[in-house]
Amino acid sequence: MKFKEEIRRRLVDHTVDGVTHQIAQPYKVRVPVLPADWDARAMKAVATLVLVLTGIAIAWSTVSIGQLLQGGPGYAAAALFDISWLSVLLLEWMARFDPSKRKFARVLGFILVGITAAAIFWHGMLAGSVALAVVGAMVSIIAKALWMAVFKHVDGQLSAEDRQWVAAEMSKANAQIAIAGVRRQAATAEVRARLELLAAEKALGELDEQDANTDEPAAVLEPLRVPLNSANSVPEQGLSMAELARQQLTAGASNKDAADEILRRLPEANPDSVQATVRREARRLTRYM
Template sequence: MRTRTIAKTRSVPVTIDGRTVLVEEPYVVRVPVPPRDWDRAVRTGLLAVAGIVGTAAVTWSTVSIGALLQTDVPAAAAYAAAATFDLLWIGCMALEWLARYDPARATAPRRAGWVALVVAMLAITAHGNMAGSLAIGLIGSSVSAGAKTLWWLTLRSFTNRLTSRTQQWVDALRAESEGQLALIPVRRELARARGTVAAEEAALLARPDAGPDPDPEEEGPDADVVPIHQTRIVVSAKDAVRDAWDVGLRDEETIRRVASTAHGSPISEATVARYVRALKVGA
C-alpha cells in the first residue's frame, strides 16, 4: 500500500527554570494514499477532448457560415452572426444539463439544441456548395454534428439515472422548494399593497386641526361681550380607536396610526389592543 508523509505540529510541555509552558513541536506521520481514480481521470480527459472538439466546431462553423453571409452583409456582421449558429446548440445543451433531473423541463432545450444543430449544418453545407465543393460542405457540417454528439454523450456520463419512484420524490421536493421561492415576490407585492392601503386610509381619516372662523363682521367694542379664546377639541384615545373601528379598520397597527393622528399624540400598542378587544367583544 502506498503512503505519503504529512508534516504536523503538536503542543508539548517545556519546563525551564521551574516554569512549564506549551510549545509547538513539528512531527511527521505517514498516511495511506488512496488508489488512483481512473474513472475521474478518464472523465477529466473526456471533458478536455470535448472542449477542444467544441472549440474546433465553433471555429469552423463561424468561418464557413461567415464566408457565406458576407456575400450580402459586411464581414463583421456576417462573422458575428455566424458565431451564434453553434453557440445556440451549445447554450441549449447547457440548459438541458441544468434540468437533467427534471425531464419535463429538459425536453424543450434538448429539442431546440438539435434543431439549432441542423440549421448550422445546413448553413455549412450551403457554403460548401456555393464554393463549388459539396463534399467539403458535408464534411464541415459533420464537425458540428460530431461535437454536439460528443458533448451530449459526455454530459450523459455525468448524470445519475433515477428510477420512477425516485424521480417522483425529487419532483415533489423541487415543487415544494419552487413554491416557497414563488411566495417571496408574492409576499413582497402583498406587503406593498397593504402599505399603500394603510397610507391611503390614514390620509383619508386624518382630522386636520380646525381652522380659524370666517371673518366676523366688524363691530365696535362691546363691554358686555366677553372674548372666548378658540380651543381645540381633543379626542380621547378610546374614542379615536372606536372611530377607526367604526369605519372598517381591523389591522391594529393601522388603527393605532389613524387613532394617534386623531388623538393628537401617539397611542401605545397595548392601549389599542385593549380597546380593540373590547370592541370585538361588544360586536
Template sequence: MRTRTVQRTELVPHTIDGRTELVLDRYDVEIPVPPRDWDRIVLGTVTGAAGLIGVASIAWSTASIGDLLARATIAPAAYAAAGVFDLVWLSCMALEWLARYDQQRAALPRRAGYVALAIAMAAVGAHGWIADQLAIGLVGAAVSGLAKAMWTVVLRHHAKPLDDRTQQWVDQQRAKAGGRLAMVAVRRELTRAESAVAAEQAAIGAASPETPETVRTPPEDEAETPDEEEQPTPSGPMTIADAVRTAISSGITNPDAVLRYVRKVADANAKEASVERYLRGLRRTA
C-alpha cells in the same frame, strides 16, 4: 503501499522559569495514498476533449456562416450572428447537463439542441454550396454534427436517472421549494403595492383643504344637568361617604351625578350600589 507526509499540530505544555504554557507542537505523519482513480481520470479527459471539440466547432461554424452572412451585411454583424448558431445548441446541451438527474426535464433542451444543430449544419452546407465547394460545406457541417454527437455521449455517461419513486419525491421537494421561492416574490410585490397605496393616501390627505373645526355636541346622556352646573371643589382626601355627603349638601341630588362626583373626588372605582346605599342612609336621617 504509497504514502505521503502530512504535517499535524497539537497543543503541548511547555515550562520556562516555572511557568507552564500550552504551545503548538508540529510533527509529520505518513498517511497512505489511495490508488489512482483511472475511471475518473479518463472521464475527465474525455470531457475536456469534448470541450475542445465544441470550441473548434464554434470557430469553424462562425467563420463559415459569418462569411455567408457577410455577403449581405457588414462583417462584424455577420460574424456576431454566426456565433449564435453553435452557441444555441451548446447552451441546450448545458441545460441538458443541469437536468441530468431528471430525464423528463432534460427532454426539452435535448430536442431544442437537435433542432438548433440541424439549422447550424444547414447554414454551413449552404455556405459551401454558394461558394461552389459543396464537399467542403458538407464536411464543415459534419464538424458541428460530430461535436454534438460527442457531447451527447459524454452527457449520457454523466447522467444518473432516478427511479420512479425517488423522482416523485424529488419533484415534490422541488415543488415545495419553488412555492416558497415564489411566495418571496409575491410578498415583495404585495409590500410594494401596500406601500404605494399608503403613499397615495398620505398624498391625498395632505393635499385636501383643511376643514373648519366643528363644535362637538355632547350626547343627551352627557348634557349638563342643573345638579352638575356647579360642583363643589374637593378639599383634600375624601371617603365615599364624605363625597356623597358633600354632594348632597351642595345640592347634587341626581344619583348618576352623585356617582360621577364620588368617582371624581374619592374613588374612581366606586360601585354604584355603595353610593346608593349611602344616599338612602342620608335621606333617612334627613
C-alpha cells in the same frame, strides 16, 4: 498500501511569564495515499478533448457562416448559431433530473445544431465544393454527438420511485420560492400603502394647520347641538358645523347649497364662518377624490 506525511497544526497552551495563550503547533501525521482514480482522469481527458473539438467547431462554423453573411458584422451573427445550441446543451445538463425539461432542451438542441449544419452546408455549396459542404456541416453535428455521449456516460439513472421522490422535493422547494415571492410582494404593497397613508395624513395636517391660521372664530369649530326641524325624519343629534358641511358635500350639494342648508339649521351662525367651513371641508374631500 502507501503512506505519506502531512504537516498539520493544532492549538496548544503556551505560557510566558505566567500568561497563557493558545498557539498553533505543527505536527506530522502519516496518512494513506489513495489509489489513482483512472475513471475520473479518463472522464476529465474526454471532456477536455470534447471542449477542444467544440472550439474547432465554433471556429469553423463562425468562419463559414460569417462568409455566407458577407463578413464583417456577419461573423458576429455567425457566432449566434453555435452559442445557441451550446447554451441549450448546458440547460440539458442542468435539467438532468427533470425528464420533461431535459427532453425539451435536447430536442431544441437538435433543431439548433441542424440549423447550424444547414447554414454551413449552404456555404459549401455556394463555394462550389460538395466535400466542403458535407464535411463542414458534420463538424457541428459531431461536436453535438460527442456531448451527448459524455452526458450519457455521466448520467445517473433514477428509478421511477426515485424520480417521483425528486419531483416531490422539487415541487416543495418551488412552492417555498413562490410563497417567498408572494410574501415579498405583499410586504412591498403594504409598505407602499402605509407610505401613502402617512403622506395623506401629513397633507391633512398641513390643511388643518392652514385652516387654524384663518380668522374664523374658535366657536365655529366646537361641536354644536343642532336642532333639526320636524320635517326631517332623522332624530336630534349633536353635530358640528364641519360635520354638517361634510354631509351636504358628500351627498352632492354645491358649496352654496351646503352653506344655505347649514344657515337654515343654524340661523344664529355667522354666514362668513359657514362659507369658510364649507370651503375647508370641500378642499378636504376633493383632496382624496
